[in-house]
Amino acid sequence: MTGTRMPETAGGVATDSGERGAGAAAAADAAQLHDTQLAFDSVAADYDGPRGNNELIQRMRHTLREVVCRELPPGSRLLDLGCGTGIDALGFAQLGYPVVATDWSPGMVARTEARIAGASLPVPVAVRQLGIHQLAALDGSFDGIYSNFGPMNCVPDLAATADECARLLAPGGVLVFSVMGRICPWELGYYALRGRFGRAAVRAARGATPVGMNRHTIWTRYYLPREFHRHFAARFELAGYRALSLFMPPPYLVDFYRRHPQLCDRLGRLDDYLGEWPLLRDMGDHFLMVMRRR
Ligand SMILES: C[S@@+](CC[C@H](N)C(=O)[O-])C[C@H]1O[C@@H](n2cnc3c(N)ncnc32)[C@H](O)[C@@H]1O
Numbered sequence: 286m287t288g289t290r291m292p293e294t295a296g297g298v299a300t301d302s303g304e305r306g307a308g309a310a311a312a313a314d315a316a317q318l319h320d321t322q323l324a325f326d327s328v329a330a331d332y333d334g335p336r337g338n339n340e341l342i343q344r345m346r347h348t349l350r351e352v353v354c355r356e357l358p359p360g361s362r363l364l365d366l367g368c369g370t371g372i373d374a375l376g377f378a379q380l381g382y383p384v385v386a387t388d389w390s391p392g393m394v395a396r397t398e399a400r401i402a403g404a405s406l407p408v409p410v411a412v413r414q415l416g417i418h419q420l421a422a423l424d425g426s427f428d429g430i431y432s433n434f435g436p437m438n439c440v441p442d443l444a445a446t447a448d449e450c451a452r453l454l455a456p457g458g459v460l461v462f463s464v465m466g467r468i469c470p471w472e473l474g475y476y477a478l479r480g481r482f483g484r485a486a487v488r489a490a491r492g493a494t495p496v497g498m499n500r501h502t503i504w505t506r507y508y509l510p511r512e513f514h515r516h517f518a519a520r521f522e523l524a525g526y527r528a529l530s531l532f533m534p535p536p537y538l539v540d541f542y543r544r545h546p547q548l549c550d551r552l553g554r555l556d557d558y559l560g561e562w563p564l565l566r567d568m569g570d571h572f573l574m575v576m577r578r579r
Pocket residue numbers: 286287318321322325326337366367368369370372373387388389390393415416417418432433434435436439440
């Protein structure tokens with residue numbers, strides 16, 4: 286997915302919930318969430334390898350961590366949405382941030398629990414199997430909520446998520462989300478050059494689009510930064526956003542990175558220097574957005 290969410294079967298079949306009755310739309314959302322859960326369960330065991338934690342992903346991870354640490358001092362209470370195997374939750378806890386780590390996939394949650402159980406940490410980490418679409422079931426107060434590497438792309442109702450995030454955040458709290466964007470020049474070029482035009486255009490789909498992973502389906506919604514923020518705008522002001530992996534290839538092209546390390550290091554520096562520039566920040570494999578509670 287995200288990053289390594291490399292579509293094997295990019296159908297581009299967008300669903301439009303506006304055209305269906307509310308009941309049918311809810312049933313479709315539930316079925317898609319179930320597909321997505323099965324997909325991530327199926328890769329949880331080896332997710333810490335090239336699929337979920339290769340060099341290019343680690344680079345994006347580093348940027349999110351820097352931004353969270355810049356926004357919030359150690360000791361701030363963090364909520365991780367879509368924690369995967371808990372790499373970030375562990376990292377923040379080691380830096381002194383107490384974390385509640387949540388994920389929709391029981392397989393991922395088990396991996397996070399095992400990671401945390403094996404660590405000696407200065408602050409507590411709680412782990413819960415909970416979808417982002419189920420945040421109404423969560424209590425607590427947090428200084429920051431982060432979501433790394435695309436879980437927000439799997440959520441059917443972002444406006445409801447915004448309401449729940451506002452409820453859970455203390456005044457002045459921040460959201461830091463890394464989200465798959467619509468315009469990824471590397472992806473467009475890579476697939477167009479191979480004549481795979483349908484695959485190249487997958488991010489243009491409106492609504493949920495099926496993306497294959499490990500013979501399962503992740504129902505993915507792609508966003509421009511402004512499309513994404515629109516869902517949060519009533520409750521959160523936009524503090525800023527930047528491109529991730531714009532000049533650098535997307536994580537599923539890690540073989541290119543390994544074959545051309547010096548070139549890619551230069552491309553990475555371009556990401557660092559130019560990723561916040563107007564227009565450029567609207568592109569890239571992901572964008573990193575910071576929002577502040579109104
Ligand atoms: C690409 S992984 C990223 C995991 C982790 N944040 C990381 O950086 O490694 C996406 C994660 O989002 C989770 N996810 C997908 N849909 C979700 C949902 N509706 N609610 C919560 N988590 C979800 C998946 O189970 C998976 O662990």
